[in-house]
Amino acid sequence: MKFIVVQIGARRDYAVPTILEKAGMLERFYTDICADVGLGKWLCAGRGLPVIGSKLQRLATRRLPPEIRDKTRTFTAPMLRHGMKLMFNRKNPADQFREHLRWSCDLGNAMARAGFDNATHVFSMFGEGGPLLPEARRRGLKVVSEIYILLSTERILAEERKLFPDWEPEQPDYSSISREFPDANVLLTHTDFAVCPSEAVREDLADNFGIPRERGVVVPYGMNPQLLELPPQPQQGRVLFVGTAELRKGIHYLALAAEKLAAKNIRCEFRVAGNVSPQIARRMECKHLNFLGRVPRERIAEEYQRADVFVLPSLAEGSAEVTYEALAAGLPVITTRAAGSVARDGIEGRIVPERDANALADAIEQLVEDRTLRDRMAKAARERARDFTWEKYGERLISALNKFKK
Structure with a gap:
């Protein structure tokens, strides 16, 4: 051939x-x-x-x-x-x-x-x-x-x-x-x-x-195997989203989930690392999201390092490469089937239905509040990533x- x-x-x-x-x-x-x-x-x-x-x-x-x-x-x-x-x-x-x-x-x-x-x-x-x-x-x-x-x-x-x-x-x-x-x-x-x-x-x-x-x-x-060597320093409740803040990647459902968690007094910081339009950044629904803008590659490792969980509620992807990076960094991944992640539900994270802010909020709450479960999934995430090098x-x-x- x-x-x-x-x-x-x-x-x-x-x-x-x-x-x-x-x-x-x-x-x-x-x-x-x-x-x-x-x-x-x-x-x-x-x-x-x-x-x-x-x-x-x-x-x-x-x-x-x-x-x-x-x-x-x-x-x-x-x-x-x-x-x-x-x-x-x-x-x-x-x-x-x-x-x-x-x-x-x-x-x-x-x-x-x-x-x-x-x-x-x-x-x-x-x-x-x-x-x-x-x-x-x-x-x-x-x-x-x-x-x-x-x-x-x-x-x-x-x-x-x-x-x-x-x-x-x-x-x-x-x-x-x-x-x-x-x-x-x-x-x-x-x-x-x-x-x-x-x-x-x-x-x-x-x-x-x-x-x-x-x-x-x-x-x-x-993914880049160098991420496997990154020493995790998770801050409880720090939720990381990496990618363009747009409908395709489910930013609106993350905003709705953040609102639901705030109403329950679940302490979280939602960090969105990626391009965002003024049209989305100014929306009242997004008031609980911290838009970082485009983060250079040399700084994104620090975001992975300090995150508690990784979230990508996409409606349409192929196989989002940021989910591989998150796994390699030792982060539990909360995502959808449409994101095409190799994370498995209940093992390295949670797979929630697309367009379901309630399920997304519940999954975030579960991992932020249950530290034993979160740490077990974090360990499994890094092991899973080892099978997905370039x-x-x-x-x-x-x-x-x-x-x-x-």
């Missing part, structure tokens, strides 16, 4: 192409732009320039692992055209999305023209590469797509925005816009096999999109891909 990997950006620090290269299974790596190869290498020299310097600074973080540099091909011309057009569509989400789809088609066509060499398979992140996928299948290659979030996410959020109006701005009908660009909308029609980070994603594909379970495999993600993720991924040889 030889793979062409198609990936936009530096997702998981280029883990998939690197894992495949180490296994002798990488033919080529196609990406938009990075700091080590092609035009991106020269653009990084302008990091100190006004206006564009901050964007180039972000580009400089896209560093390829040395193992895959020689097999990497970047497609910067479509990327630069895309960036220029977005500058004129900053305030219109629908137009931005249309431009993104045009770019996907442009990028995929350029990749298809670059060829396939001796590849037998294409590995695409969520259908990235658009037109490349049908061309690959036309040439007899198999297409493996990583589905890193529930495909039902847009529907779930549309329902939630009706239940909680004014929490977030109205969004365009992305599904309708996608149908305007059939060449970019090929994920479901041109995927032979799906790699899913959680059983929730695989079930969503089977139940709502007609992809049989046997065409999908579950490969959970991993090294073991690589082993699981290769094992899963080998099932697709036929």
